[in-house]
Amino acid sequence: MIPVEGRSTRKPRGRGNERREEILNAALRLFSQSGVTAVSTRDIAGAVGISQPVLYTHFRNRDDLLAEVTERAFSELEQRVSPFSIDAMTGRAAFLRFCRIYVDFGLEQPDAYRMAFMLEKRKSRLEALDPRILAAGLKTFQRFEERLARLVSRGLTRPGDARLLAQTLWAGLHGLVSLLLARQDFPWADRETLITRHLDMLADGLFQPEDVTPRR
Amino acid sequence: MIPVEGRSTRKPRGRGNERREEILNAALRLFSQSGVTAVSTRDIAGAVGISQPVLYTHFRNRDDLLAEVTERAFSELEQRVSPFSIDAMTGRAAFLRFCRIYVDFGLEQPDAYRMAFMLEKRKSRLEALDPRILAAGLKTFQRFEERLARLVSRGLTRPGDARLLAQTLWAGLHGLVSLLLARQDFPWADRETLITRHLDMLADGLFQPEDVTPRR
Amino acid sequence: MIPVEGRSTRKPRGRGNERREEILNAALRLFSQSGVTAVSTRDIAGAVGISQPVLYTHFRNRDDLLAEVTERAFSELEQRVSPFSIDAMTGRAAFLRFCRIYVDFGLEQPDAYRMAFMLEKRKSRLEALDPRILAAGLKTFQRFEERLARLVSRGLTRPGDARLLAQTLWAGLHGLVSLLLARQDFPWADRETLITRHLDMLADGLFQPEDVTPRR
Amino acid sequence: MIPVEGRSTRKPRGRGNERREEILNAALRLFSQSGVTAVSTRDIAGAVGISQPVLYTHFRNRDDLLAEVTERAFSELEQRVSPFSIDAMTGRAAFLRFCRIYVDFGLEQPDAYRMAFMLEKRKSRLEALDPRILAAGLKTFQRFEERLARLVSRGLTRPGDARLLAQTLWAGLHGLVSLLLARQDFPWADRETLITRHLDMLADGLFQPEDVTPRR
DNA sequence: TATGAATGAGTCTTCATTCAT
DNA sequence: GATGAATGAAGACTCATTCAT
Numbered sequence: 001m002i003p004v005e006g007r008s009t010r011k012p013r014g015r016g017n018e019r020r021e022e023i024l025n026a027a028l029r030l031f032s033q034s035g036v037t038a039v040s041t042r043d044i045a046g047a048v049g050i051s052q053p054v055l056y057t058h059f060r061n062r063d064d065l066l067a068e069v070t071e072r073a074f075s076e077l078e079q080r081v082s083p084f085s086i087d088a089m090t091g092r093a094a095f096l097r098f099c100r101i102y103v104d105f106g107l108e109q110p111d112a113y114r115m116a117f118m119l120e121k122r123k124s125r126l127e128a129l130d131p132r133i134l135a136a137g138l139k140t141f142q143r144f145e146e147r148l149a150r151l152v153s154r155g156l157t158r159p160g161d162a163r164l165l166a167q168t169l170w171a172g173l174h175g176l177v178s179l180l181l182a183r184q185d186f187p188w189a190d191r192e193t194l195i196t197r198h199l200d201m202l203a204d205g206l207f208q209p210e211d212v213t214p215r216r
Numbered sequence: 217m218i219p220v221e222g223r224s225t226r227k228p229r230g231r232g233n234e235r236r237e238e239i240l241n242a243a244l245r246l247f248s249q250s251g252v253t254a255v256s257t258r259d260i261a262g263a264v265g266i267s268q269p270v271l272y273t274h275f276r277n278r279d280d281l282l283a284e285v286t287e288r289a290f291s292e293l294e295q296r297v298s299p300f301s302i303d304a305m306t307g308r309a310a311f312l313r314f315c316r317i318y319v320d321f322g323l324e325q326p327d328a329y330r331m332a333f334m335l336e337k338r339k340s341r342l343e344a345l346d347p348r349i350l351a352a353g354l355k356t357f358q359r360f361e362e363r364l365a366r367l368v369s370r371g372l373t374r375p376g377d378a379r380l381l382a383q384t385l386w387a388g389l390h391g392l393v394s395l396l397l398a399r400q401d402f403p404w405a406d407r408e409t410l411i412t413r414h415l416d417m418l419a420d421g422l423f424q425p426e427d428v429t430p431r432r
Numbered sequence: 433m434i435p436v437e438g439r440s441t442r443k444p445r446g447r448g449n450e451r452r453e454e455i456l457n458a459a460l461r462l463f464s465q466s467g468v469t470a471v472s473t474r475d476i477a478g479a480v481g482i483s484q485p486v487l488y489t490h491f492r493n494r495d496d497l498l499a500e501v502t503e504r505a506f507s508e509l510e511q512r513v514s515p516f517s518i519d520a521m522t523g524r525a526a527f528l529r530f531c532r533i534y535v536d537f538g539l540e541q542p543d544a545y546r547m548a549f550m551l552e553k554r555k556s557r558l559e560a561l562d563p564r565i566l567a568a569g570l571k572t573f574q575r576f577e578e579r580l581a582r583l584v585s586r587g588l589t590r591p592g593d594a595r596l597l598a599q600t601l602w603a604g605l606h607g608l609v610s611l612l613l614a615r616q617d618f619p620w621a622d623r624e625t626l627i628t629r630h631l632d633m634l635a636d637g638l639f640q641p642e643d644v645t646p647r648r
Numbered sequence: 649m650i651p652v653e654g655r656s657t658r659k660p661r662g663r664g665n666e667r668r669e670e671i672l673n674a675a676l677r678l679f680s681q682s683g684v685t686a687v688s689t690r691d692i693a694g695a696v697g698i699s700q701p702v703l704y705t706h707f708r709n710r711d712d713l714l715a716e717v718t719e720r721a722f723s724e725l726e727q728r729v730s731p732f733s734i735d736a737m738t739g740r741a742a743f744l745r746f747c748r749i750y751v752d753f754g755l756e757q758p759d760a761y762r763m764a765f766m767l768e769k770r771k772s773r774l775e776a777l778d779p780r781i782l783a784a785g786l787k788t789f790q791r792f793e794e795r796l797a798r799l800v801s802r803g804l805t806r807p808g809d810a811r812l813l814a815q816t817l818w819a820g821l822h823g824l825v826s827l828l829l830a831r832q833d834f835p836w837a838d839r840e841t842l843i844t845r846h847l848d849m850l851a852d853g854l855f856q857p858e859d860v861t862p863r864r
Numbered sequence: 865t866a867t868g869a870a871t872g873a874g875t876c877t878t879c880a881t882t883c884a885t
Numbered sequence: 886g887a888t889g890a891a892t893g894a895a896g897a898c899t900c901a902t903t904c905a906t
Contacts, residue, residue: 178394629813
């Protein structure tokens with residue numbers, strides 16, 4: 001993690017894949033801090049303490065590096081979410097816990113979250129998003145859909161197909177996380193209260209009204 | 217509406233500020249068409265039919281121009297919202313219409329929206345986000361709060377103070393707009409359906425269950 | 433032609449198209465001296481005494497500049513050859529004079545000649561020659577063909593179609609010019625004698641044996 | 649055949665010069681396939697299955713390797729020509745076969761040919777053309793002279809001293825080869841036909857008119 | 865005042881070459 | 886003796902900005 005400093009001007013060997021990791025970490029940090037388009041390969045090389053060409057021994061080009069950084073960000077989210085089995089998604093409480101995992105991930109790993117969901121790469125409107133990044137995002141989104149489909153199939157949600165509900169839910173969660181990250185100086189209400197209230201709001205919006213059950 | 221002069225170093229004497237207006241209009245159009253990063257000062261000058269240096273007699277630099285364009289975009293939002301008086305905010309339907317205006321604005325003025333709500337203060341390079349833009353965003357948020365306070369005072373919402381509700385609502389709306397902007401290639405459901413459903417979900421989450429009142 | 437030196441560090445305006453001409457001339461010289469692939473835009477800018485970006489205000493890119501330099505080279509040859517009307521091509525003597533013009537052009541304007549016929553642009557085998565350059569070459573080659581067609585139609589040449597003869601003739605002339613240019617240190621025979629002898633050889637090879645006429 | 653050792657700084661001890669041979673062979677193959685400029689030292693090392701630095705234990709630098717590869721190519725030409733003894737050079741048919749070998753060599757080893765006969769001493773950058781390569785070219789020219797001297801001494805050629813005739817012949821052949829190499833995209837006539845016709849033309853130009861002797 | 869022409873600094877990327885093990 | 890990993894210098898090109906008329 002911390003580069004071992006030798007006594008020559010040259011950087012010591014990045015024994016094995018450590019150098020590669022260093023680059024990925026530095027890139028993640030820089031991209032997250034300054035935005036994808038604002039970070040140059042020179043910046044990344046400089047942050048790692050190596051020369052530009054070294055980047056190209058580890059990654060084919062800038063886009064490749066960017067794609068890998070993004071994929072990693074998604075896979076970190078994946079790891080957070082995956083232990084939470086689909087079968088556990090039985091009701092509102094489970095739903096809230098699941099949502100909370102997502103929110104906590106974003107707030108605890110802001111760099112990865114920005115990379116995955118907030119940063120835009122395209123320079124002009126016409127440029128398409130890198131398909132690899134898109135694919136990684138799709139996989140993650142499927143988790144939402146699977147879980148909501150489970151709730152839908154149990155008749156717990158308001159009517160609507162799982163895909164639509166999943167996109168709505170995602171948007172609801174993302175809004176909170178991304179605003180908290182992007183506008184840290186805003187006079188937010190108490191964070192814990194805000195999160196709880198927001199998730200409650202989403203649950204209220206998605207679930208069948210609770211009075212359905214007690215109703216006679 | 218909002219005074220937009222007195223900020224540039226030199227003001228052209230010629231025929232009023234027509235030239236300045238032309239530039240702002242052309243810039244807004246180009247930014248919306250191709251994205252902020254893809255438009256160069258040369259493009260803007262070309263679109264207006266003037267030379268690049270003229271831009272610098274009207275605006276200190278590109279960022280200045282950008283900030284002013286954004287302010288204009290937000291003053292347009294203001295105009296869209298203003299006919300919609302707070303007193304009209306009496307129920308769910310009015311609430312939905314109000315939210316819709318916000319969403320539409322974000323989708324139609326993506327770069328203004330990005331600057332106001334999505335771009336972050338760059339930490340590495342010291343170019344802080346222009347305070348004028350941040351101010352424009354905050355003013356918009358105040359509208360949320362005012363309107364929700366009105367609904368709260370009428371006992372139409374689920375319990376909670378207006379500020380908390382406003383932040384939750386903002387997050388809910390922002391999530392949709394920002395995701396649609398940042399991940400345009402994502403296989404979204406039909407946009408119109410998605411927006412309608414999303415706003416419905418937010419309304420369901422924020423309003424008192426409708427059946428409470430009418431239920432017999 | 434000679435850049436007017438001002439007293440500031442900046443280069444004075446290239447009034448009108450003079451700057452463009454300067455660039456073309458410098459590029460021709462450099463390309464011819466060092467080969468097309470060995471000359472960078474930086475070299476060219478440096479030779480003219482301007483910065484690199486200026487090149488791009490006069491030419492879209494390096495290839496464009498290269499193409500124009502080449503086209504000019506061909507057009508110089510064109511100008512040499514064109515006063516020599518096709519109708520004048522009546523016999524061996526005229527043929528020799530025509531060939532001599534070609535040879536003299538190459539030896540007197542070596543830069544243009546190199547550009548037109550000797551320098552290769554492609555970096556790898558697979559890359560095709562710029563179509564503009566090819567087109568310019570074809571036009572020039574047609575002159576050969578037209579002239580030889582005239583001789584063929586009069587039954588003066590050995591049998592064969594004009595195109596084939598023209599290519600053979602071109603190769604014959606080019607060999608002499610290009611070797612003289614490329615191997616100036618070689619212990620050549622007296623240049624005048626060599627040229628005369630070479631053109632004679634080509635005439636002997638292309639024309640009907642002279643004894644055809646006197647033979648009874 | 650020709651001693652190719654003793655020029656590099658360090659000679660590998662290992663199993664003789666096998667490694668060195670491997671490198672030369674791979675380089676010759678790659679240069680022929682993709683062109684000299686398109687092949688990097690990394691490509692060569694990769695083709696041999698060794699690391700880049702190893703190249704530098706066998707050759708001082710890329711130019712050194714290049715020179716040696718060219719020498720080898722020319723030694724191949726030597727081999728092609730040598731079975732063709734001077735004494736066999738008795739008439740037009742033998743002359744044509746000899747010329748054909750030269751042409752074929754140029755077309756099959758284009759980069760060797762380029763280096764020997766087409767590349768010029770670079771004036772701007774001081775990297776003079778390797779003298780070894782020039783020497784190889786000169787040696788080849790001597791073959792021309794020897795053979796033509798033989799024909800001259802037998803009274804088979806049109807009048808002229810062998811050196812002059814040899815230079816003329818060389819120019820004639822070189823023109824065809826070099827144009828075919830430098831302008832590959834030109835719409836040449838069928839290559840085989842063109843070569844045959846061209847060599848015929850040269851023979852017609854150099855030999856005594858055939859009908860002189862047999863004429864009754 | 866408006867502008868044609870220019871520029872320094874920056875973009876990504878590739879290459880021949882060498883260090884240090 | 887071989888090599889993994891590194892580098893300086895260079896490639897074409899673009900941009901926001903400014904000089905000098």
